[in-house]
Amino acid sequence: MEDAEIIGLYNMRDDRAISETDTKYGRLCRNVAGNILSLREDAEEAVQDAYLGAWNAIPPTRPRSLRAFMARLTRNASLKKYDKLTAKRRGLACTSSLEELSECVSGRETPETELEDRRVEEVIGEFVRGLSEEKRYVFLRRYWYFDPIDHIARRTGFSVSKVTNMLYRLRISLRETLLKEGIDI
Amino acid sequence: MTERQLADRIGTIDEKLVSSAGKARKKRRVWPRITAVAAALAVIAGLAVYLTGRTPAVRAEDLMAGYSAKTSADPSALTEDVSAAVAELGLELLRADLSGKNGLVSPVSVASALGMTAMGARGETLKEMSRVLGAEPEALAKYLRAYRESLNGGVHMANSVWLRDDPELHVEPGFLQANADYYSAGAYKSAFDKQTVEDINNWTKTHTGGMIDKLLDRIPDEAVMYLVNALSFEAEWTYPYKTEDKIHSAVFTTDDGDRREVKMMYSSVEDYFSDDCAQGFLKHYKNGCAFAAILPDAGVSVDDYLASLTGEKLRGLLTSAGWANGTTGIPKFELERDYELADTLISLGMPSAFDIAAADFTGMGRGRNDANLFISRVLHKTFIEVGERGTRAGAVTSVEMTNGAAPLDPVKQVSVYLDRPFIFAIVDTATLTPLFMGVVRDIGK
Numbered sequence: 001m002e003d004a005e006i007i008g009l010y011n012m013r014d015d016r017a018i019s020e021t022d023t024k025y026g027r028l029c030r031n032v033a034g035n036i037l038s039l040r041e042d043a044e045e046a047v048q049d050a051y052l053g054a055w056n057a058i059p060p061t062r063p064r065s066l067r068a069f070m071a072r073l074t075r076n077a078s079l080k081k082y083d084k085l086t087a088k089r090r091g092l093a094c095t096s097s098l099e100e101l102s103e104c105v106s107g108r109e110t111p112e113t114e115l116e117d118r119r120v121e122e123v124i125g126e127f128v129r130g131l132s133e134e135k136r137y138v139f140l141r142r143y144w145y146f147d148p149i150d151h152i153a154r155r156t157g158f159s160v161s162k163v164t165n166m167l168y169r170l171r172i173s174l175r176e177t178l179l180k181e182g183i184d185i
Numbered sequence: 186m187t188e189r190q191l192a193d194r195i196g197t198i199d200e201k202l203v204s205s206a207g208k209a210r211k212k213r214r215v216w217p218r219i220t221a222v223a224a225a226l227a228v229i230a231g232l233a234v235y236l237t238g239r240t241p242a243v244r245a246e247d248l249m250a251g252y253s254a255k256t257s258a259d260p261s262a263l264t265e266d267v268s269a270a271v272a273e274l275g276l277e278l279l280r281a282d283l284s285g286k287n288g289l290v291s292p293v294s295v296a297s298a299l300g301m302t303a304m305g306a307r308g309e310t311l312k313e314m315s316r317v318l319g320a321e322p323e324a325l326a327k328y329l330r331a332y333r334e335s336l337n338g339g340v341h342m343a344n345s346v347w348l349r350d351d352p353e354l355h356v357e358p359g360f361l362q363a364n365a366d367y368y369s370a371g372a373y374k375s376a377f378d379k380q381t382v383e384d385i386n387n388w389t390k391t392h393t394g395g396m397i398d399k400l401l402d403r404i405p406d407e408a409v410m411y412l413v414n415a416l417s418f419e420a421e422w423t424y425p426y427k428t429e430d431k432i433h434s435a436v437f438t439t440d441d442g443d444r445r446e447v448k449m450m451y452s453s454v455e456d457y458f459s460d461d462c463a464q465g466f467l468k469h470y471k472n473g474c475a476f477a478a479i480l481p482d483a484g485v486s487v488d489d490y491l492a493s494l495t496g497e498k499l500r501g502l503l504t505s506a507g508w509a510n511g512t513t514g515i516p517k518f519e520l521e522r523d524y525e526l527a528d529t530l531i532s533l534g535m536p537s538a539f540d541i542a543a544a545d546f547t548g549m550g551r552g553r554n555d556a557n558l559f560i561s562r563v564l565h566k567t568f569i570e571v572g573e574r575g576t577r578a579g580a581v582t583s584v585e586m587t588n589g590a591a592p593l594d595p596v597k598q599v600s601v602y603l604d605r606p607f608i609f610a611i612v613d614t615a616t617l618t619p620l621f622m623g624v625v626r627d628i629g630k
Contacts, residue, residue, distance in 0.1 A: 068200030075196055083189070101195075102188040109187050120186075121197045128198055140206035143195050150507065160506060161456050161614040165469050168423055185186045 003066040010058035017058075018051050025067060029074040035097075035146035036078035042085065049077035075144070097146045100167065104175040105185045116184075123181045127174055138163060139170050258334040262327035263616050265500065270319025271296050271328075273496030275610075275622040278565075280491055281529040289522045289567040289623035291580030293329070297344060297414035298582035299530075300325045301370060302560065304363040305549025306538065313535040319496075326367035332618055333369070339420040339472040340613075340620065343392040344370035347385060347411040349377040354409050356550040370412075377404045385411060389581045393417045396568045396579030408561065409552055410586040418611060418620055420470035421575035426450040432573060437516055437629045438605050440486055445629030447516040449602065450573055454513055456506035457599050460498075463490055466513050466601050467506050470575060473615060477503055478515065479608040480601055487606035487624055499610070500617055514602035518628045519570045526563040546586070561587040569611075569621060578611060578621050 001020050009017035029050055033043035050073035063069035128136055138156065141147040142163075149167070153160045178185050275292030282288050296318060303314040303322035315321050320328070333342050346364055348356060364370040375381040382401050390398040392415035400413070426432055435449035456467035456475075465479035479502070481490040527539055537543040544559035552558055562585040569578040603625070611621040 063200075065200050065204045068204040071203060072196065072200065079189070079192065079196070098188045098192060101191050105186040105188060105191050107187055109190070117194070120194050124194050125198055125202075128202055136202065137206050140198070140203060143192065144198060144203055144206065159504060159614050159617070161467050161469060161475055162473065164456065165423060165473060165614065169471075183186075 003063075006066060007058060007062060010055065018055065021051060021054060021066070021070060025070045028067065029070055032071050032074045032145055033078045035148070036075070036082055037085070042081055043078070046078040046081050047074055049081075050074040053077060071145070075146075097142055100171060101143060103171050104178065119181075120178075120183055123178060123183060124174075127177045131170075135166060135170060138166050142167055258331045259327055260331050260335065262324070262331045263335070264324075264328065265617075267320045267324055267328040268617050269496035269500050270325075271496070272499050272610075272617075272619045272622075273319055274317070275619050276491070276494055276496060276499070277533055278524075278526065278529060279608075279622055279624055281532065282524070285626065287520050287522070287623065287625050287627065289520045289569055289621065290524070290565065291416055291567055291578075291582070291621050292619045293332075293342070294414045294416045294567075294580040294582045295526070295563075295565055296325060297329055297342070297368065297416075298412055298563070298584045300329060301344060301346070301364050301368050301412045301414070302538075302546075302549075302584045302586070304367070305357065305360045305546045305558075307548050308545040309543065310535075310537040310545040313537050317530060317533045317535045323367075326363070330367045330369075332613075332616060335615070339418060339470070340474065341392065341394070341417045343388075343415050344368040345388060345411075345413050346370050346372040347377075347381065347413065348372065348374045349409040350374045351409065351553065353553040354550065356410075357548060360549045364412075377408060385413065385583075389413070389415055391415075393568075393579035393581055394419060394577070396577060397566050397581050400564060400566060400581050400583055405561070405585075405587070407587040408585050409558070410549075411583050412586070413581065413583040416580045416620065418474070418576065418578040420472045420474060423469040423471050424452060424455070425575065426452060426573035432517075435514065435516070435602070435604055437603075437627075439627045440606055443627070445627065447518070447604075447629035449514040449516050449604065451512055451514050454509045454511045454599060454601070457509035457511070457601070458502050458506040460502060462493075464599065464601055465502065467503065467614070468513065468515065469614070473613065474611055474620065475614050476515070476571070476576060477610045477612055478513075478601070478603055480603055480605070481607070483605075487608060487626065491608060491624060494608070499619075503612060503617055509599045511599035511601070513600070514604065515571060516603055516625075516628060517572050518625060519568075520623060520625070521568045522566070524565040524567075526565050527560065530563060549586070552587075558586050561585050567621070569623065576611065580621065 001024065006017055006020045006024065009020060029047045030043060033046040037043045037046060050070060053073040054070060128139060131139060138152055141152045141155065142149070149163050150160055153163045156163070175185065271292045274296055275290055278290045278295065279288045299314065299318060300322060303311065303318065304326065306314050318325055336342065344364070346361065348354065361372050375384060382404055385401055386399050389400045394417040396417060431452060432448055432450050435447055437445045437447045439445065454466055455469055458465050462485045463479050463481045465477060467475040467477050469475045481487055531539055537545070538560045541557060541559050544557055546558040549558055563582065565580070565582045567580045569576065606624065606626045609623050609625065610619050612619050
């Protein structure tokens, strides 16, 4: 079914919207959740939370890309679950990605204000947009989708070590960009 | 900012970008950087000045003035088969060295010099050379050309052909054309006197970044041609051993049980691999290459392990490298070797090329009085220095004519200290092309 038709089902409050979303994007959502949460049942809960999120958001939201929208909802739901599980010290899949990201920041919690948040988001957006196609792909697969490095290597045809090296340089570059733009990291 | 806050903010990236990364991507082995040969030559000349601080003093006539490349580099030529064949050649050369000394060869450099020579081989000579090189000359030439064009910073490679200025020496224009096309080789005609010795040595010094300053002492009267490759490698570790607490005195124990004091550089494991009787790791350089170390298990001699290693197996080991927790130790070391490879290459299966009567280099030319051309010597000199900031290495080879990723293992706790004989290689991590390979049997005081 086309995205527009699925969105139409949401707008009409037809609960087939969920099953059609699941048919079309369930695999993507489960991959994203699985990259963040180790246990299948945790990941499944996050996916169901994402579907509920979509049901609540549409309408009034009308996603430009239902694929990206569902991936984002799943990512957010999974990270929320991740925070809860971290407190309980349960096995988590995305720990290594997050540890890598810790190289870009101080680790000190900074107050979140709407203005500052938007500024950081803009800088990160510009940084990603400015990357070459290959680098952008590798960056997003690792830090947006939280893919394991060997999966990225298989997807790109690069060696594991090449991907590792690229990510290392990207993190340094991101940190430098944040600092240059005066972001309090 | 915490990593979670950063992750949340990355999560707000424009959905168009996210969506594009969500789709399957066409695999590419390397990022090609294809330029015209003319441009590549200009870059090499520029580097020569950069490396030495002065223009190389080559006074010979440049024969390539009239030639230009007729082909462009083809990234699809960077096949796993040729990469494994080049590694296999390096392993064969290491195995053939029975001196008991530390070994250091540059498979890429030897393959380049022999590859240039093979462009002029015909008949049985060509068949034998193809067998030893593990690839047809054209496939090897295409691979090396594409590889040269994809080189990252810190790796420089140059080729040249030196011809005796003798009206009776006939060189096939197609041979020079092929070497210009695939090897970007400069060609120089000169008297083959003391000045030429100085010129060739200067060229070598320039293109190895000063690491190898002398290739020849003299030129024999019968020599009419030299086909020379020079390679230099200079790269910093991605994670250098910055502080003194990472470097400690340690004991290196030789296979004979002799104990030597070395400076051991310790760091966390970056990429770990193992097989039934050895373990090893990759330590990465900033330029996309890596130092690959293989430490045979206690009780397995480095020579026995080397005897069992093939180019394909090495490739498999390196591509299986994955994450592990633990520590590695690399001793600081410096090696220099000097080989004459003729006997080794004959024993590997290319005797005709060295046989005055059997050699068929008619694709290259003919000598004085219509004499047959054959290879009299293959000189190979290498140097490496591994330290806390990174690695410097150089190689030169001259032919004298009278010329995937496998799935990651679960995270393991490992420690690999190179405190007994080990095998190492410097490889390009995108293509796994082995730039250098060596065996350390005895180092330290």
